């Protein structure tokens with residue numbers, strides 16, 4: 001570091017606001033500069049009003065693993081995201097495992113965790129390959145008169161949504177309506193300049209229909225189990241002394257459905273965008289092997305689709321030498337920790353050959369992402385098959401950002417094959 005001429009340090013709340021809102025969303029030098037600015041306030045920064053940003057790698061890792069640091073529950077989420085009004089779509093996730101603390105979290109998670117067996121993942125591998133091949137086969141006919149095709153609509157979006165539907169076991173005939181309602185929900189998470197009230201109303205209606213759909217679906221699978229994760233999760237729950245309530249079951253299916261697809265859409269998209277910039281990786285990823293896994297790992301580290309998560313502190317707790325007071329909220333900056341030079345030397349270099357064992361993009365501790373292995377498998381197959389089939393592919397025109405706070409991702413990636 002050049003200590004003779006240090007860069008001016010802006011107040012942390014200014015950097016934080018930019019980081020969470022306008023600063024997120026794109027792979028760029030500006031974003032990397034924001035990461036550095038945020039890191040300069042580490043390892044823990046006081047954001048005022050009993051909010052703290054956890055920034056250093058060790059502190060982030062510990063915040064995720066320390067059982068005294070709690071998951072935000074619904075009530076806290078409302079306080080924390082003060083500009084997000086209460087709505088059916090926000091409330092729909094209140095009863096999911098993501099917002100519970102032990103022992104309730106443990107009770108819910110084991111119902112689903114046990115259904116994510118390596119055997120089921122191995123069976124999915126073949127179907128992921130077939131889904132990717134079909135999406136690639138269809139690309140030429142989706143190409144417009146200007147010679148470009150949108151790789152989000154026709155590729156990155158298509159893969160995870162079909163994989164998660166196959167995994168859960170949603171019948172083919174029901175998928176168009178489930179997907180249409182899910183899209184209404186996703187649209188409402190974006191910072192648009194349109195009518196927010198109208199988008200939220202549509203999202204709420206869509207969410208209600210999805211809840212209704214999953215209630216019916218669960219009842220059908222309970223009566224007639226099939227070879228899918230839904231049937232297994234229902235059986236796991238029914239075998240417990242305190243089975244999940246109907247509402248808990250429905251909410252967790254909704255969580256699985258959403259958590260399983262938009263994050264992975266952006267992982268694949270972020271991999272494509274980086275590959276277009278450093279094109280020498282494309283043939284290496286196309287040839288498969290460990291470098292393809294490393295490429296996905298490095299995309300997760302350097303351009304993570306999720307930039308941070310949140311926690312709360314009920315009783316005072318010490319973290320990285322700072323005592324966090326009772327009733328404080330934490331923003332846990334996993335994306336900043338992923339570029340901590342103490343753990344990742346030369347952090348801004350994109351290097352698929354690094355050790356990705358400690359990358360924090362899937363979280364850590366009790367809530368570590370259930371779908372991490374699946375998401376990585378999908379991205380690896382998608383990127384290697386895309387670049388094997390289209391080695392000269394180039395992005396063309398302006399990519400459109402997914403304007404979701406806390407997310408790096410793209411809604412449109414026009415390309416020439």
Ligand code: HEM
Pocket residue numbers: 097098099109164255256259260261263264267305306309310361362363364366367368369370371372374375
């Ligand atoms: C939890 C990220 C893909 C299902 C999480 C968490 C993160 C995360 C950060 C923990 C949140 C926290 O502790 O605050 C991602 C990313 C993905 C991805 C970046 C893709 C690139 C998936 C997939 C599925 C999935 C494919 C399902 C098939 C879940 C579930 C939880 C979770 C159910 C809640 C676990 C719990 O609370 O115990 N994910 N995820 N995710 N993820 Fe993922």
